[in-house]
Amino acid sequence: MPKLHKTYQGLGTLVHLTLFGQPCASDLEQANNLIQHYESLFTINRPHSEIVTINQAAGKQPVQVSDATYALVKQAILLSRQNFGFNAFIGPLVKLWNIGFKNAHVPTAAQIQARLGLTNPFNCEFNDEQETIYLQKAGMQLDLGAIAKGYIADRIQDFWHSLGKKAGIIDLGGNLLLMGASPLRANHQWSIGIQNPLAPRGQVLATVHLPACSAVTSGIYERTLNVSGHIYHHILNPQTGYPHVNNLSSVTVFSKYSLDGEIETTRLFFAGKPIKAWAQTNPNIYGAIFVTKNKKIILQKIPPTAVTLLDDHYQILE
Structure with missing residues (x-):
């Protein structure tokens, strides 16, 4: 199937937009214009917003x-x-x-x-x-960085749906939204890589095969500070002010809406483990994959048959 792909600079990262079928360049350009519009409203990294x-x-x-x-x-x-x-x-x-x-x-x-x-x-x-x-207090700072990408990804999908587009990939620098049935595989499922926390970016320890969904990850490996051998990561606990400590390297949430994925990765990362009643009342949350520091992979609502393990140093727990 024909496809059109383009990479843009935005949201402090590289944005990758892909459409399948019979797309034209303006379909991607207008989507990027949406990104620029929302970034101009939400950013705290410019003088004005x-x-x-x-x-x-x-x-x-x-x-x-x-x-x-x-x-x-x-x-x-x-x-x-x-x-x-x-x-x-x-x-x-x-x-x-x-x-x-x-x-x-x-x-x-x-x-x-x-x-x-x-x-x-x-x-x-x-x-x-x-x-x-x-x-109310001078010095307070609002920052939408933890959910803005999810919101924007959902708006791009809404826009492409309004044009009648059926399949596409919205990659906002790690926040991934896979739209429609995948034209890349006979079973029309998408293949989503789970980053190996101990390896360079792009090296995955497993792939997950799912229908259309959003995939959002919270992980401690992207930004760190090493002080005398002690590693501090960037996910801060708002109760203590220090990096949150648990046994997780990452958690990835799969959902219908990317904004939900942003919210729920945070919820599960701070829980540190699967929440028993999690997502039972929300059919738009499809499941989660936890990667622990001791190289265990824990699945929640994701069938083991949907996961292909690529690194035998890790063990899948159901």
Whole structure:
């Protein structure tokens, strides 16, 4: 089947867009324009965006924002208040550690404690009528980085569906959304690689074969800080201010919507293991794969027949 593929720079990474069937270049260009539009609203890595404006007004006044920004920020606030590990206000702590950048360092306990006072998700207000967001304390910082890619991937899929497109791949730098029946295999399933946490990026320890889905991973191997042999990763616990410690190297969630995948990878990573009742009431969550530090692969709602193990140093547990 014919396909069209193009790579773009965006969202702080390389974005790979692929369409199958009879696509034209404008189908990809317009999708990339959507990415640029949402990034201009949500980013905190530019001088100006709606989120930057909210942060600059912290402790001063509410900020009225667009429909898209308001909806995503409100969802981020409500999720943060559930206290399962996700916290859209953890930005001051992330910048304090700065793991993954040249000036990364281990902060003092006093520095961490001071930043923890700026991460309380109840210290903010949202107004549905005016579509305003107000951070009540100066120094608070809203950051949608943990869910923005999922939201944007879902919007691209909506756009391609509106054009009548049936199959495609949306890869937003590790956040993967596989649309429609795969034209690459006779059984029309997609093959999704599970990154080996101990190997260079792109080297997988297993592949999972599933119908159309989103695949989102939370892992401790992408950004780290090594201080005297002690490895600190970038996933911070909003309760302690330190990298969250458990036996997981990664967890990958497969779902209908990419935004759900973003949320649920965080939930499961902080749980550290399968949650017994997880996803039972949500048919749009298809399952998860946990990779442990002691080289075990734990499947939840994923049948073993859907997984091909490629590294015999790992063992699949059902």
